[in-house]
Amino acid sequence: MKNRDYFNDLLILILAFLYLLPVLLSANWILNLFLLVIALLNLILLRHINFRLFIYFLLLLIIPVISVFITALIYSRGAENTPIIAYFAGLPIRELAWQNAVFLSSRTFALTTISFVFLLGIKYDRLVLSLMQNLKLPVSVGYALLTTFNAFVYLSSDYGRIREAYRMRFLHKRSFLRTLFPMLVSAGRYAYFAGLSLECRGLNSRKTFRESYPWQHKDTSLLLGIIALLAILMIIIIKKGIFILRWQ
């Protein structure tokens, strides 16, 4: 069964790195946010995003971004004579410290958001199957990855059950480390039985796939198109001197 209706998950993974790279090279906060907006728009066109989860993520992200901002304001270059106390005391803060703080927090925000949103857009099982089918990832590695991803779901429900078992026996005041032991055993046993199950079903490198995720012409076209678009945008931006890159 060939899945031709949508773009390959491998493409989404590559696109994530493609958008992260210029953010890593950028030395300007507006460029960071600009790249973030383009990346978001691009992904929304390709994938259905769980917006509720995205909003929760943004709310959670506020804390680390503010932390980075304040830390940079205190410790980054240009902040030597302008501790945060100075700001609250109404003393002037050097322009360079502001710039660094805004830049570093925008960078953190853009990198994390792009990574997370693309993660939301990727179906892990389709990605691993695609890696095995298109990039010849060994099936032993591919199925180990698939099993590991599936294990997270099982282990999260196991954690709930272990907690209930403690509560039922009035042992819930024990330390968190105590719950770790059965969790570790549970994880180990899951891995052990998964290995047995794969062996029992004759996993081998000549296996076929019921669902195939081919790398299609439209994936290549889109990838080349986005590389070209990003390159053109960057050239225009740099030539016009609006933004700067780190090596400039």
Next chain:
Amino acid sequence: MTTAIDTYNIDNLSFQYPFSDRKLTWPNAIDIRKGDIILLTGTSGTGKSTLLYILKGLIPEIIHGRLQGKINYCGKPLGQLGALEKARIGLLFQNPAAQMINRTVIQELALGLENQGLSSSMINEKINAISDEFAIGELLQRETRLLSGGEKQKVALISILLMDPDVLLFDEPTSFLDPEAAGQFITNFRKIATDRTLLIIEHNLKFLKNYVNRVLQIDASGRIIEIAPEAVTWQPDYYPIPEITPGSEILRIENLDFNYGKNPLLVNLDLTLGKGEVVGITGNNGSGKTTLLKIIAGLIRPQRGKIILDRKKFADYTVKQRFRKIAMLYQNPENHFLFSTVEKELGENNEYLSMVADTNSRGRNPFTLSEGEKRRLSLAIIWSLDRDLYLLDEPSFGQDENSRNRLLQMIMQMRLQQKSFIITSHDLPFLRAASDRLLKIEQCHLQNYQD
């Protein structure tokens, strides 16, 4: 005259797990032929599942231990078989959850066929045909983690059958199946076994009587011997618990509704239970038996309904107060294990240790016990809690006749102390012997069970 083909040639076989003093021995030379249907019997914990692992070729390559003697499969040493040749030997695990590795049922069913190198269209064709035969069409797109125990067993069984193996090694294939699915399996049994070699461990022996042509028994010392089929007790005797007059009301449920998402699972459910009373509940796989127990234990909340526990509203209890009155036995015994040894699990309640296994087991890790021993340890853990209401989910799973009768005796003794029980199970003979009343969940409603 046709000559039967040997599937296995075994001679002077022995196996011992590392750090274990138990040894499985098969001193005589034996041939297992194509077309044999062999029942593997013996008390729980003697090594029946281990023998299946040996015959599958998992021991000693994947599961380590000291294996000695000769074991050939179709004339070739078992250890020299390739992955695809080994896949011709199908093994169904005792705990079906252990076999699930894929996210969805259809992926799980397809895995074996993909490994055999079949084309996508052929795989879909085979899956569609078998899903019609076993009526699992509605399960195909579901996530494996959300399946009930019985549904998992059905999927595990079908995924093995789909691979069309030459040898089938079944470790309690019907233990989690509802009577309807078990009946379907039994009806298909002759067809499944045709032109194959089949070794089966099963405690529900009644249905096997007409099919089995050889019986292997593992005795308490781990010695494997062949016995005559006539020597087997095919119809187990359970000693029904004597009737008593229930005491005052311990539990009352009124108009309870529970939905999974938009799908109703339990509708307008009423149930009353007196002190010392034992109520048995059966029903098809996925009908909501475990969910009902979880609701009563307070682990999940119903959308509607009133629950009165010992004349007090359920909502008025704190978690601690509720667990002072209720103990629940999970379907998967491993969910009860929190410590590194059997002895630590039971704490000061050593009197329950004899329930689990021999006295040597006290220092063993609970996870290394056999499935039957695990079930008995989980029962021992909840017995030691001394609560008023016990909710038992498949308590007879993996138990032989003796262990089931001991379990019945334990229930009998405890009900004399006014302890009450709600037992959910597919094991109807056991449930009949254990219960004062037998109920069934059918089409979301709880009703009296009728044969």
